[in-house]
Amino acid sequence: MAAGANTSPVAYTVVVPVYRGQYTLMPLAQQLTDFFETRRLSYQLIFVDDCSPDNSWQILLEIKRQWPNTVTLVKLARNAGQHAATLCGFTFARSQYTLTLDEDLQHPPQEIAMLIATQQKGNLQLVYGQYLTPNHSRLRNLASGIFNRFISAVVPNLYPGFTSFRLIATQLAQQAAALPLPYPFADGCLARLNPKTAACPVTHLPETENRKSAYNWLKLVNHARGIVLGFTPLPLLACACFLCIFFPAAVLFAFFAPHMPFRYFLWLAAATAATAAVFTLAVAWWRKQAAAFAAWQVKEVL
Numbered sequence: 001m002a003a004g005a006n007t008s009p010v011a012y013t014v015v016v017p018v019y020r021g022q023y024t025l026m027p028l029a030q031q032l033t034d035f036f037e038t039r040r041l042s043y044q045l046i047f048v049d050d051c052s053p054d055n056s057w058q059i060l061l062e063i064k065r066q067w068p069n070t071v072t073l074v075k076l077a078r079n080a081g082q083h084a085a086t087l088c089g090f091t092f093a094r095s096q097y098t099l100t101l102d103e104d105l106q107h108p109p110q111e112i113a114m115l116i117a118t119q120q121k122g123n124l125q126l127v128y129g130q131y132l133t134p135n136h137s138r139l140r141n142l143a144s145g146i147f148n149r150f151i152s153a154v155v156p157n158l159y160p161g162f163t164s165f166r167l168i169a170t171q172l173a174q175q176a177a178a179l180p181l182p183y184p185f186a187d188g189c190l191a192r193l194n195p196k197t198a199a200c201p202v203t204h205l206p207e208t209e210n211r212k213s214a215y216n217w218l219k220l221v222n223h224a225r226g227i228v229l230g231f232t233p234l235p236l237l238a239c240a241c242f243l244c245i246f247f248p249a250a251v252l253f254a255f256f257a258p259h260m261p262f263r264y265f266l267w268l269a270a271a272t273a274a275t276a277a278v279f280t281l282a283v284a285w286w287r288k289q290a291a292a293f294a295a296w297q298v299k300e301v302l
Helices: 025-038 056-066 082-090 109-122 138-154 170-177 186-192 217-231 234-256 262-294
Strands: 010-018 043-049 071-076 095-100 126-131 166-169 197-202 298-301
Touching (some): 010 025, 043 082, 082 170, 109 197, 166 170
Parallel strands (some): 010 095, 043 071
């Protein structure tokens, strides 16, 4: 925490990852401030600038000047992605509960009340805001639906219908941020800890003209690839299936084709085992390299 920053505990922390948010940050900060002050809830706003190429950092500095006691700014040294920025923000929280939402104003701050009520009713560690009607383009809704169903199916303990609008027990959030995982996927990190989880319906507002979603089909596919390689046993299961299918095939080939020289069977079996070993080593290498890259680097904290 920066010198002179307010370090007293509060009830709620809001972590907002920022990328190309110059037109939405100021109204979002105002709406969040109004929400908590109207309800007389103590709060902290953490904005994590993910090396945004626009004027976002200058807007954040103005927000800090207006609300110096409740706003914390974190600037990353390089672009690390939304999930890495979110996990980084968790480490600066000083509250009992942490909320996350996007900076594009599609998550109305007023809907935080629904998350809080759901958490208090069930004494939950994690609450997701599930959209009554997703307000992206049809193509984006289709892509997101396919992505969420696939990831929910392959990542253990992941809550179906997860979103970036969340309420989390801060202790849980900080434990998730400390996990040494090879790919920054906030919901996967939380799922590893198997928290008591539920969801509540929330409004999802349409995109504004000045702030379109940065996600597209290609980014969702790359995100899914990183999650599958980093969070699931699928690569190793694929290797095991390869061995289980092709090695017996080599044995059967040798049995039913005795006229073929035995060395062909040995070559086929050796090639099968070598391919599986290379694939396993490649996945292990990728996870090691990805873990080093996934570690966010903080450049400045205000």
